Amino acid sequence: MTLTTVLTALGALVLAPLAGGLLYGIDRKVTARLQGRMGPPVVQPFYDFFKLAAKKRMMTSRGSGVWAWAYLLLTMTAFALFFLGQDLLVVVLVLAFAGGALAYGAFAVRSPYAHLGAHRELLQMAAYEPILLLTVVMFAMETGSFTVCGVLAAAGPLLPALPLTFLAVLIALGIKMRKSPFDIAACEHAHQEIVRGVYTEYSGRYLALIELAHWYELVLVLAVVALFWAQPLWVGALIAAGVFLLELFVDNLAARLRWSWMVTAGWGLGIGFIMINMVLLRWLA
């Protein structure tokens, strides 16, 4: 690990909230335009963040506050590990623990809405975690290394060899971004099916912490997408940006699915695509 890597990771940690917040602002603007509305300014997520952070502290359970912090810090850990060029398996597993922390915080209170949201959050994780883990395995099969450094040092881009894996990652991205048709635990916007699901009992600064963690998470997941075309990296960044916009369109085109459909899509299609990709690679090789 060189000094440059450490500085890159530190820079990414500082810049990611800016990028993530802006991406969510673009998200709200594009969504509004697709619905024939003007939409809020692009910096709206930052207004929301500072307003929430300055609200009076109110807690139904001390546990939920601790878990909100855990969610943010674990996401930041996964983020830092990724930009330090470390093991992708560890990154995915730490990210999974972070997602779990959000649900455990919702379980720490007695509100049935929070519990319902937390159950659904865990279900979402069950749907997309295998996809991310198997994607890392596919990366390792192609490059011979589980690390981000290994992928960056590979001879050529991964996408031509792993097109079906890429499709599976798109499903995982939809679930991770909490977008339709997979926004069953709680949506970022004012969908109110189960009040606010997993966020019901988080308020004020804890909700702000969760927002911040979402921004890190979004940048991290898009960075994983960019790894599919790391030679040169700017093509990967363009692909990630295109995938982000595609996700916004899908969000507005699709209705919300039942949870069983989400698990079917995640396990059936997602894992199925990756398995076919794996078999084809072996067969062609």
Next chain:
Amino acid sequence: MGLVATSRVKSPWILHYCTGGCNGCDIEILACLTPLYDVERFGILNIGNPKHADLLVVTGPVNWKNADVLKNLYEQMPAPKMVMAVGACACGGGVFHNCYNTLGGVDKVIPVDVYVRGCAARPEAVIDGVVAALDKLAGLGRGEG
């Protein structure tokens, strides 16, 4: 204005509660969310959870049954918070004034910052009310509240 004050004005999340009116004002409030008025361009979100809300928008005359619910919702909102009474019923009982089952206005139960008149209040008036509430929140002192 500082960063936090600006953010508060730019991002009011609304909790909407009807205390038993005729639903006329509720329809007009929801009309504010449609593409015609699109209040989200001011950062206003209609949020279903008192713990996330900044502005409590109440319609209808409060009756004995839901006075406690209203008080409960108000107490679940973290400060700083504002209350807006929308429509004649919420302001002073309206057509239900002096009925034995109603209390006659939201301010009989919780403190109200802004009164929006009308039966039903027009969406423009509702948006005006929100602006007045935000002025009061920012301490500018030019609101009507």
